[in-house]
Amino acid sequence: MTTRTTRTLAAALSLAAALVISGCSSSDSDSGSEDGAAAKPKLTVSGAFMPEPVNDKMAGAFMVIKNGSKTADKLTGVTSSLSDDLQIHETKDQKMQQVPSMDVPANGELKLERGGDHVMFMGLKSTPKVGEKVTVELHFEKADPVKVELDVKERTYTAQNSNAH
Numbered sequence: 001m002t003t004r005t006t007r008t009l010a011a012a013l014s015l016a017a018a019l020v021i022s023g024c025s026s027s028d029s030d031s032g033s034e035d036g037a038a039a040k041p042k043l044t045v046s047g048a049f050m051p052e053p054v055n056d057k058m059a060g061a062f063m064v065i066k067n068g069s070k071t072a073d074k075l076t077g078v079t080s081s082l083s084d085d086l087q088i089h090e091t092k093d094q095k096m097q098q099v100p101s102m103d104v105p106a107n108g109e110l111k112l113e114r115g116g117d118h119v120m121f122m123g124l125k126s127t128p129k130v131g132e133k134v135t136v137e138l139h140f141e142k143a144d145p146v147k148v149e150l151d152v153k154e155r156t157y158t159a160q161n162s163n164a165h
Contacts, residue, residue, distance in 0.1 A: 041073040041143045043104065047159050050134055050150040056127050059083075061119040061136065061150050062159065065110040074101040075110060077139040078119050085122040086136070091115065101141065114158055128152045 048063035059082075067073060078086040089096045102117060104110045112118045119136070128134050134150040 039071050039142060041067050041069040041071045041104065041106070041140070043067055043073065043138075043140065043143045043146055045138070045146060045148045048148045048150045049153045049157065049159065050121075050128065051155045051157055052130050052152055053121075053124060053127050054155065056124040057122075059121040059124060059128075060114075061121065061134075062112045062114060063148065063150075064112070065104050065138070067104045067106060067108055067110075070106050071142065072106040073104045073143050074141040075104055075138060076101045076141050078136050079139065080121065080134065080136040082126065082128070082134050082136075083121040083124050087120045087122060088117075089120050090117045096120075104140070130154055 044066045046064050046066065048061070050059055050061045053059035061078075065075065075088060078088065080086060087098045088100070088102055090099045090102065096118075098120075102110055110117070130152055132152045134152060136148050136150060138146045138148060140146075
């Protein structure tokens with residue numbers, strides 16, 4: 001039974017992989033990648049904002065990263081001209097800590113929000129004001145980098161419904 005189960009599982013995985021590859025190649029006309037690009041997740045970002053920083057020491061960034069594909073990914077880094085030190089932070093038991101990456105689940109989303117997981121800017125080169133925009137580039141394990149403009153909002157701003165943006 002173990003050999004039969006293993007063969008059945010292998011066949012099912014092969015079929016699933018074939019379906020993913022064919023589905024991505026027929027609908028992804030601009031991939032143009034020589035390696036097939038079937039494994040690259042389709043990521044979009046909404047509701048991106050930064051509360052106006054109090055000083056030039058640190059600031060937070062919040063957004064929703066949506067994965068519209070069957071391939072899970074990981075947020076592995078963030079870069080910006082505003083700071084040379086951007087960190088990915090998770091919040092557990094009301095304590096934040098830097099982590100090397102965060103999961104962006106297949107057909108799911110990663111919510112970066114106040115009081116939860118977020119991006120931290122350490123040592124700002126300038127202090128952006130309300131109404132300005134800050135550009136960041138999100139880096140992922142599998143997907144291509146995604147450039148995002150953060151709207152600088154009032155310090156007390158909280159997104160009521162991140163999915164509405």
